[in-house]
Amino acid sequence: MHIKTLSPALLAAALTTLAGCSTATPDTSVPRIGAGEPFTAELNCGRLPISAKGDDDLLLTVGAEQFVLNRAISASGARYVAEGEPETSLWFKGEQAWLVLAGDEYPLCVPSDTIIEPYRAAGNEPFWSATLDGGQLTLNRLNEGESPAQPYMPGETAGEVVTNTAPPIRLQATDQLCRDSMSGMPYPQRVNVRVDGTTLRGCGGDPARLLQGGEWVVEDINGGGIIDRSRVTLNFWRNGQVNGRASCNNFMGEYRLSGEGLSMSSPATTRKACAPSLMEQEQRVLRNLQTLQGFDFDDTGALLLRSAEGSLKARLEH
Structure with missing residues (x-):
């Protein structure tokens, strides 16, 4: 957990600027950020829910982590940066916001049921x-x-x-x-x-938002389970990049969504050697990714990545 000290004067100035992004006709169903009273903004950054609370501090909650953010100079909107962690920030533009955590850029953060143009x-x-x-x-x-x-x-x-x-x-x-x-x-x-x-x-809406904003942890490969205590992960980023762990080695590549499905470029991997069973599992994972055809979700919310090799079943890690 990250808790930093925030200057009340900086917070007041930040909230005043943010108030200027409000529409002329107030909507009482939406928290009036910057109106000089406590507020809570609940946003979804793709699959990642976040909460920003303001009173004497601007407190950002992301999963089990919390950050207190200081006001930073910005050409528009209101931008806040974690003290001592310049690569973690939240930039409000109206009711929407851009989130960066440890240098990783997340999908646009919006309230529920928001239409994102185009x-x-x-x-x-x-x-x-x-x-x-x-x-x-x-x-x-x-x-x-x-x-x-x-x-x-x-x-x-x-x-x-x-x-x-x-x-x-x-x-x-x-x-x-x-x-x-x-x-x-x-x-x-x-x-x-x-x-x-x-x-x-x-x-x-954009199907990519169903994949972006969290780390997927694979729990089944082609219906045969996964080696105990091994770890296979995928992260889909908004710039079209995908990376994760294939079992022994880390991998990275590019993914593409079309009207018919999901495909991925041949992933590049690191060159570490592990036990033969782990290396064999890794090859099955990589073959699935190389022949990826589409994705879906089962009744429990698990992600199903369908390929010519079979399928990978994964869940979001919270």
């Missing part, structure tokens, strides 16, 4: 798709064609946006695992679009 949602039966970019929403429906891009504004609930058209288009996104009914691709949000008295259902 955003795409789609569904089948009937086919439809919607894109949100630059504050505008475009809807494409089978047999209806593509509607002109329309400005949208926040709706009455989290994750809802509404166009100022007649009739309006209402899009609601909710954080819940959603699988495309044709490709089987997992997405982080379920989406409903209401227009012309019709409700269109589908999935939306």
Whole structure:
């Protein structure tokens, strides 16, 4: 646990700046960070939940670790840095924030049910798709064609946006695992679009956020378990890099998400030698990664990495 001393004067100045990022119309359902009163901001950085609490200190909680952050100079928003640990920081821009821990950059941190532009949602039966970019929403429906891009504004609930058209288009996104009914691709949000008295259902958001933001620990390889006390891990980073431990050696490579699945470049490894059984397990892990085809989750939330070799089953380490 990391607890540092924070200057109350610095905190007051930081919170005052952060208050300037608020919208003109206050939303009482959202903590007013920087309003001169205690607040708690709960955010999700991909799969990593964090909490930022302000009163006399700005306290960041990440899993079992806690950091007290000092205000730092920034060109925009409000940036805070852990005292004595310049590679750990939290940078607020409105209700969103960027998190860096020990030099590692995490996915954008947002409240639950947040739409992150550029955003795409789609569904089948009937086919439809919607894109949100630059504050505008475009809807494409089978047999209806593509509607002109329309400005949208926040709706009455989290994750809802509404166009100022007649009739309006209402899009609601909710954080819940959603699988495309044709490709089987997992997405982080379920989406409903209401227009012309019709409700269109589908999935939306960036599938990478289901993988990023935590360390996955492999507990099964091709249905045969894993050697006792051995360790196999994967970390998917927002820059397209993946690294971890293959059993004996560390590895690193690149991963790619497409509309159909997940693939990975041939991983590079260190050159340490271990017991023959551990080296054989490592080769099975690397063959799975080299022939990776897609991913899914089982009913318990475990990650299933499917490959031509079989599958790896992993869980987030908390």
